[in-house]
Amino acid sequence: MKILFKNATVMALDPSITGEGKFLAVDGDVISYIGDKMPDGDFDRILDCTGKLLTAGFYNSHCHSAMTLFRGYGEDLPLDRWLHEKIFPAEERLTHESIYAGSSLAIAEMIAAGTVSFTDMYEKCEDTAKAVIESGIKANLARAVLSFDPVENMSENIRVKEALTLADEYHGAANGRIKIDMSLHAEYTNTENSARYIGELARDRELIIQLHMSETESEHLACIERHGVTPAEFFLKCGVFDVPVSAAHCVWVTDSDMKIMAEKGVTAVHNPVSNLKLGSGVMPLRRMLDAGVNVALGTDGASSNNMLDIVSEMRIAAILHKGVSRRADETRACEMYPLLTLNGARSQGRDDCGEIAVGKKADIVLINTDTVSTIPSYSLDATFAYSVKSSDVYMTMVDGNVLYENGEYKTIDIEKVKYNFKEVQQHYFD
Amino acid sequence: MKILFKNATVMALDPSITGEGKFLAVDGDVISYIGDKMPDGDFDRILDCTGKLLTAGFYNSHCHSAMTLFRGYGEDLPLDRWLHEKIFPAEERLTHESIYAGSSLAIAEMIAAGTVSFTDMYEKCEDTAKAVIESGIKANLARAVLSFDPVENMSENIRVKEALTLADEYHGAANGRIKIDMSLHAEYTNTENSARYIGELARDRELIIQLHMSETESEHLACIERHGVTPAEFFLKCGVFDVPVSAAHCVWVTDSDMKIMAEKGVTAVHNPVSNLKLGSGVMPLRRMLDAGVNVALGTDGASSNNMLDIVSEMRIAAILHKGVSRRADETRACEMYPLLTLNGARSQGRDDCGEIAVGKKADIVLINTDTVSTIPSYSLDATFAYSVKSSDVYMTMVDGNVLYENGEYKTIDIEKVKYNFKEVQQHYFD
Numbered sequence: 015m016k017i018l019f020k021n022a023t024v025m026a027l028d029p030s031i032t033g034e035g036k037f038l039a040v041d042g043d044v045i046s047y048i049g050d051k052m053p054d055g056d057f058d059r060i061l062d063c064t065g066k067l068l069t070a071g072f073y074n075s076h077c078h079s080a081m082t083l084f085r086g087y088g089e090d091l092p093l094d095r096w097l098h099e100k101i102f103p104a105e106e107r108l109t110h111e112s113i114y115a116g117s118s119l120a121i122a123e124m125i126a127a128g129t130v131s132f133t134d135m136y137e138k139c140e141d142t143a144k145a146v147i148e149s150g151i152k153a154n155l156a157r158a159v160l161s162f163d164p165v166e167n168m169s170e171n172i173r174v175k176e177a178l179t180l181a182d183e184y185h186g187a188a189n190g191r192i193k194i195d196m197s198l199h200a201e202y203t204n205t206e207n208s209a210r211y212i213g214e215l216a217r218d219r220e221l222i223i224q225l226h227m228s229e230t231e232s233e234h235l236a237c238i239e240r241h242g243v244t245p246a247e248f249f250l251k252c253g254v255f256d257v258p259v260s261a262a263h264c265v266w267v268t269d270s271d272m273k274i275m276a277e278k279g280v281t282a283v284h285n286p287v288s289n290l291k292l293g294s295g296v297m298p299l300r301r302m303l304d305a306g307v308n309v310a311l312g313t314d315g316a317s318s319n320n321m322l323d324i325v326s327e328m329r330i331a332a333i334l335h336k337g338v339s340r341r342a343d344e345t346r347a348c349e350m351y352p353l354l355t356l357n358g359a360r361s362q363g364r365d366d367c368g369e370i371a372v373g374k375k376a377d378i379v380l381i382n383t384d385t386v387s388t389i390p391s392y393s394l395d396a397t398f399a400y401s402v403k404s405s406d407v408y409m410t411m412v413d414g415n416v417l418y419e420n421g422e423y424k425t426i427d428i429e430k431v432k433y434n435f436k437e438v439q440q441h442y443f444d
Numbered sequence: 445m446k447i448l449f450k451n452a453t454v455m456a457l458d459p460s461i462t463g464e465g466k467f468l469a470v471d472g473d474v475i476s477y478i479g480d481k482m483p484d485g486d487f488d489r490i491l492d493c494t495g496k497l498l499t500a501g502f503y504n505s506h507c508h509s510a511m512t513l514f515r516g517y518g519e520d521l522p523l524d525r526w527l528h529e530k531i532f533p534a535e536e537r538l539t540h541e542s543i544y545a546g547s548s549l550a551i552a553e554m555i556a557a558g559t560v561s562f563t564d565m566y567e568k569c570e571d572t573a574k575a576v577i578e579s580g581i582k583a584n585l586a587r588a589v590l591s592f593d594p595v596e597n598m599s600e601n602i603r604v605k606e607a608l609t610l611a612d613e614y615h616g617a618a619n620g621r622i623k624i625d626m627s628l629h630a631e632y633t634n635t636e637n638s639a640r641y642i643g644e645l646a647r648d649r650e651l652i653i654q655l656h657m658s659e660t661e662s663e664h665l666a667c668i669e670r671h672g673v674t675p676a677e678f679f680l681k682c683g684v685f686d687v688p689v690s691a692a693h694c695v696w697v698t699d700s701d702m703k704i705m706a707e708k709g710v711t712a713v714h715n716p717v718s719n720l721k722l723g724s725g726v727m728p729l730r731r732m733l734d735a736g737v738n739v740a741l742g743t744d745g746a747s748s749n750n751m752l753d754i755v756s757e758m759r760i761a762a763i764l765h766k767g768v769s770r771r772a773d774e775t776r777a778c779e780m781y782p783l784l785t786l787n788g789a790r791s792q793g794r795d796d797c798g799e800i801a802v803g804k805k806a807d808i809v810l811i812n813t814d815t816v817s818t819i820p821s822y823s824l825d826a827t828f829a830y831s832v833k834s835s836d837v838y839m840t841m842v843d844g845n846v847l848y849e850n851g852e853y854k855t856i857d858i859e860k861v862k863y864n865f866k867e868v869q870q871h872y873f874d
Contacts, residue, residue, distance in 0.1 A: 085819070086826035092772040123816040231770075290767025291830070293774065320830040321817055330760065337720025338768065340661070342522040344723065386553040387751055389515075389862065390869045396516035400721070400750040405835030432819065439820045 015058050015414060016041050017376075022063035023383070024048065025394050026070070026370035027356060032394065038068060040376040043189075043413035048372055065384030066408055067398070069351070070370050071130025071377035073358020074324045076224075076262040076283040076312025078136045079145075080108070080116030082123070083439055084317035093230055093292045101317065105137075107442065113141035115438040118431045121149045122423065123322045127404035128379040130412045133260055133283070133312065133362060135197050135224045137173075139180050147188045150417045150425040152377075154260075154362045155180065156197035156224040161208035168211035181219060191413065193222070193362060198254065200226040201237050201245040209252035216257040222363050223254060228271070229263035230294045246271035246280075255280055260361045262312060263288075264302070265295045272298075272305035281308045281361035284353070286331045287321075288314035299335045300344050310358040325404040328354050332399040347399035380409035445488050445844060446471050447806075452493035453813070454478070455824050456500070456800035457786060462824065468498060470806040473619075473843035478802055495814030496838055497828070499781070500800050501560025501807035503788020504754045506654075506692040506713040506742025508566045509575075510538070510546030512553070513869055514747035523660055523722045531747065535567075537872065543571035545868040548861045551579045552853065553752045557834035558809040560842045563690055563713070563742065563792060565627050565654045567603075569610050577618045580847045580855040582807075584690075584792045585610065586627035586654040591638035598641035611649060621843065623652070623792060628684065630656040631667050631675040639682035646687040652793050653684060658701070659693035660724045676701035676710075685710055690791045692742060693718075694732070695725045702728075702735035711738045711791035714783070716761045717751075718744035729765045730774050740788040755834040758784050762829040777829035810839035 019038040026032050031048055039047035039057070047053040081101075088100030113136070124132055131152035134142055139155040146153045157177035161168065168174055177196060185194040196216040198204050204212075216223045227245045228234040237245045246267055249255055255278040264282040267275070275282060284297050302309050311331060313322045328350050335344045359368025367375045381402055383391060388406060391397040410418040417425050447470040454466040461478055469477035469487070477483040511531075518530030543566070554562055561582035564572055569585040576583045587607035591598065598604055607626060615624040626646040628634050634642075646653045657675045658664040667675045676697055679685055685708040694712040697705070705712060714727050732739050741761060743752045758780050765774045789798025797805045811832055813821060818836060821827040840848040847855050 083820070086822045086831060087820075089823065089826045089830070090766075090773045090776045096772070119816055119819070126816065286767075287763055290763040291772065293766045293770045293772035295770055296767060320826070321833070323817065323833070326756070326833075333717055333720040334764075336520075336723045337716075337726060340723045340725055342526070342721065342723035343520045346520045384862070386549055386556065386858070386862065387753065389549070389865065390513070390517075392516045393519065396519045396750070400519070401516065403751070403753070403756075403833070403835065405833065428816070432814070432816065435819065 016055065017414065018053070018057040018060045019063050019068055020052070020060060022066065022068040023394070024068045024370060025351065025398060027352060028371060031370060040414045043376055045370065045372055045374050045376050048370065063380060065382065067381040067383045067394070068370070069379050069381065069398070070355040070368055071379050071410065071412065072128045072324045072354045073310060073362065073368070074124055074129045074132040074313055074322065075260065075281070075310035075358045075361050076285055076314055077120070077132045077134050077322065078315035079120035079132065079134050079142055080113045080136055081315030081317045082120045082435070083112055083116040083442060085320045087317060093294060096292065108137065110138055110141050112438045112442065113138040114145055115435045117142040117145040119435045120316065120322055121145050121151050122426055122428055122431050124324070125149065125151060125410050125418045125423070126407060127323045127325050128381070128407040128410050129324055130377040130379070130410060131358065131362060131364070131367070133224060135199070140184065143184045143187065143192055146192055148425070150412050150415050152191040152412060154193045154195050154222065155184065156195040158197045158199040159208065159212055160199045160203040161205055162203070164205040164207050166207060168208055181221065189413065195222040195224045195260070197224040200233070201248050202233050206252055209249060209254050213253040213256060222258045222260060224260050225249070225262070227261040227264055228266040229289070231266050234266035244268060244271050246274050250274055250278065258363055262314070263294070263297065265289050265297045267298070269301065269305070272302055272307055276306040279308065281310055281357070283310050283312040283361065284331060285312045285314040286334050287327055288318040292318055296334060296338050299331065300339065303349065308357050308360050309353055310361045311353045323404045324354060325402060325407070329400060347393065347395040350399040351395070376411060376414040378411040379407060382406045382408050446485065447844065448483070448487040448490045449493050449498055450482070450490060452496065452498040453824070454498045454800060455781065455828060457782060458801060461800060470844045473806055475800065475802055475804050475806050478800065493810060495812065497811040497813045497824070498800070499809050499811065499828070500785040500798055501809050501840065501842065502558045502754045502784045503740060503792065503798070504554055504559045504562040504743055504752065505690065505711070505740035505788045505791050506715055506744055507550070507562045507564050507752065508745035509550035509562065509564050509572055510543045510566055511745030511747045512550045512865070513542055513546040513872060514745070515750045517747060523724060526722065538567065540568055540571045542868045542872060543568040544575055545865045547572040547575040549865045550746065550752055551575050551581050552856055552858055552861050554754070555579065555581060555840050555848045555853070556837060557753045557755050558811070558837040558840050559754055560807040560809070560840060561788065561792060561794070561797070563654060570614065573614045573617065573622055576622055578855070580842050580845050582621045582842060584623045584625050584652065585614065586625040588627045588629040589638065589642055590629045590633040591635055592633070594635045594637050596637060598638055611651065619843065625652040625654045625690070627654040630663070631678050632663050636682055639679060639684055643683040643686060652688045652690060654690050655679070655692070657691040657694055658696040659719070661696050664696035674698060674701050676704050680704055680708065688793055692744070693724070693727065695719055695727045697728070699731065699735070702732055702737055706736040709738065711740055711787070713740050713742045713791065714761060715742045715744040716764050717757055718748040722748050726764060726768050729761065730769065733779065738787050738790055739783055740791045741783045753834045754784060755832060755837070759830060777823065777825040780829040781825070806841060806844040808841040809837060812836045812838050
């Protein structure tokens with residue numbers, strides 16, 4: 015399939031590509047041409063992009079997709095009470111069917127918000143994988159590992175076994191759309207023994223590790239109490255940072271932690287809405303960026319957000335740090351786009367994704383920018399960071415395939431997804 | 445015109461009205477019936493509301509609507525530099541045509557987000573009034589008064605003259621949809637002389653006063669330096685609080701200020717996005733509510749937001765204070781709805797509005813809640829506060845008239861509004 019986007023306003027990391035009146039060609043699953051002139055050749059489809067912004071696809075770099083089942087369940091509670099009183103008991107009852115239904119709904123919500131790939135840490139990930147394969151989206155999936163016994167034989171840990179089975183069956187599946195990561199749920203749910211084990215496993219298999227890190231102050235301080243070091247220092251010591259790591263939250267990391275993260279190439283996934291809603295605090299984005307840490311954006315699960323709307327997440331990130339620091343120039347509009355695109359691709363180890371550039375995968379978003387809420391535009395960066403909403407997303411393309419266009423899902427039977435979800439959810443708390 | 449909403453899930457302040465499977469009848473411009481059974485009588489239109497939430501219409505209680513012209517203009521600057529280097533020079537060039545075009549676009553954006561009424565402080569308000577009349581929305585409009593000469597004869601102040609002409613011509617216009625307020629732009633742009641004058645004028649004419657108050661710390665402290673009292677104490681002393689006042693921002697008010705505001709019935713309009721984006725800080729919402737202050741929500745102008753999306757504003761208010769206080773129960777989901785509805789109506793002196801109740805004006809919003817991003821719903825409050833987006837707004841009704849339904853404007857020629865806006869805006873910075 016050859017597709018031509020014409021008259022597009024392109025937003026890219028390369029300023030020579032950014033601008034109005036561009037032509038962009040997609041050949042199969044890659045971007046084959048970008049320029050000011052109509053390219054030669056025949057096209058199966060030509061799309062006039064007048065009034066639309068063309069950008070790289072968005073990454074939701076931290077999610078628990080099946081938690082759509084718990085959207086709005088257990089509100090207005092702090093993280094520890096929310097987890098122990100509401101979420102953990104509810105999760106005890108999760109079935110394959112519910113993981114599939116919850117993930118399918120989550121994927122539909124994410125696709126409509128321009129998400130081309132997401133990072134997911136949960137359980138029964140093969141059911142999420144099934145929804146990923148069907149929908150055409152990309153995902154890095156990880157079975158969360160927890161271990162509380164300091165001398166546990168980790169090769170017998172049921173979650174480790176599941177993680178390895180998952181990797182064997184799904185790593186690289188669906189033409190590479192699915193990648194399997196290893197995961198340590200967090201420092202406070204693991205031991206030095208399990209951290210070292212997962213670090214080695216990931217190194218041997220050349221896999222990324224997903225984890226939660228320094229989400230709440232109490233968690234951060236308890237680690238120092240327990241181990242005499244911060245969570246980042248703990249993971250460093252255990253060899254976990256010797257492989258690529260995607261660390262969610264990082265609200266309470268120190269300057270020294272950030273230095274470690276930058277040196278070791280650890281991605282910090284900023285989840286501003288979840289951190290606000292659960293009362294966890296505000297991640298030090300400015301210092302993180304200045305330290306050279308790769309920062310990506312995530313929604314966390316729908317139960318602590320309650321949206322999987324990465325565009326809204328970006329806008330909140332774009333204004334939040336100004337307000338909390340009381341400096342209107344604390345962050346600038348132009349700093350938001352990479353958090354949503356290239357930095358997310360990097361966190362997933364997808365070197366061929368995350369940019370509008372010839373030879374890169376055709377993961378593309380078209381955004382309506384001729385709307386009552388986006389005009390006028392004095393700068394593309396400002397329009398993108400402060401005015402665009404997920405409902406302005408006109409098209410989401412992954413690997414050259416249109417997943418969503420003008421309000422319609424092209425790969426998903428959305429009524430069936432909603433029906434299945436409701437069937438499962440209605441019986442969940444019976 | 446008699447309209448029946450059937451099978452509606454109603455969200456109202458009265459818990460006996462809140463619930464599923466409701467019938468609500470509109471007769472002319474008022475709500476004439478709410479109940480669990482089909483009412484008698486013939487209806488011109490019957491709307492099946494299955495999958496939709498029916499709520500009172502939303503109030504955008506602080507706006508400068510024509511500033512859509514400056515959306516995205518002068519980004520990432522602190523309030524004082526943004527005002528003096530960018531906005532004030534640009535405002536020098538405002539024409540009647542541009543105010544009309546800017547307000548018309550703003551109203552379209554607001555209507556699509558479920559806004560039934562807005563509070564507006566600006567200049568050339570007769571042009572905003574024209575757009576209000578055409579669109580069918582409600583508005584409290586005020587000509588901002590500034591006075592820097594401590595012995596100025598205020599009856600000769602050009603802005604005061606404009607304010608009075610405006611009141612004479614438009615107060616109560618369009619069947620009461622338009623109300624004209626008096627306005628003191630702020631303490632720092634006025635003197636004791638002008639504050640006392642506007643206070644007396646508003647008292648004589650029984651008009652509300654709109655003002656900005658304690659938006660930034662420096663403004664708040666400068667007032668104490670200048671007058672030995674806080675801005676709230678200054679306005680109290682000048683008799684300004686002897687009439688109903690709608691005070692925007694209130695980020696830096698003290699506990700003592702809040703006590704004054706509660707006693708005097710001063711509304712605090714919370715503008716979380718503008719306050720964050722301009723680096724002004726975070727208004728003390730919890731303490732404000734506990735002090736018994738009437739708190740409403742506003743977007744401020746599009747140039748400091750950059751949306752006029754009161755639904756998004758609410759969601760950000762709903763999560764922001766949890767995060768900043770680091771208490772997940774700092775505010776609760778159920779506290780958001782009144783900020784958006786009744787408290788806004790109160791701030792505008794509209795006693796017959798802001799509630800779903802028999803005899804109240806039929807200012808109604810229908811929201812799609814059977815969407816991929818709003819299901820499941822374990823509580824109406826949580827769905828409303830945390831999951832609903834402006835793009836979920838299905839219908840906006842004002843005084844029994846449908847202004848917007850299923851993506852279509854019923855009173856506005858939206859293409860003409862956009863065309864006019866672009867014509868004006870393109871030549872604005874020539």
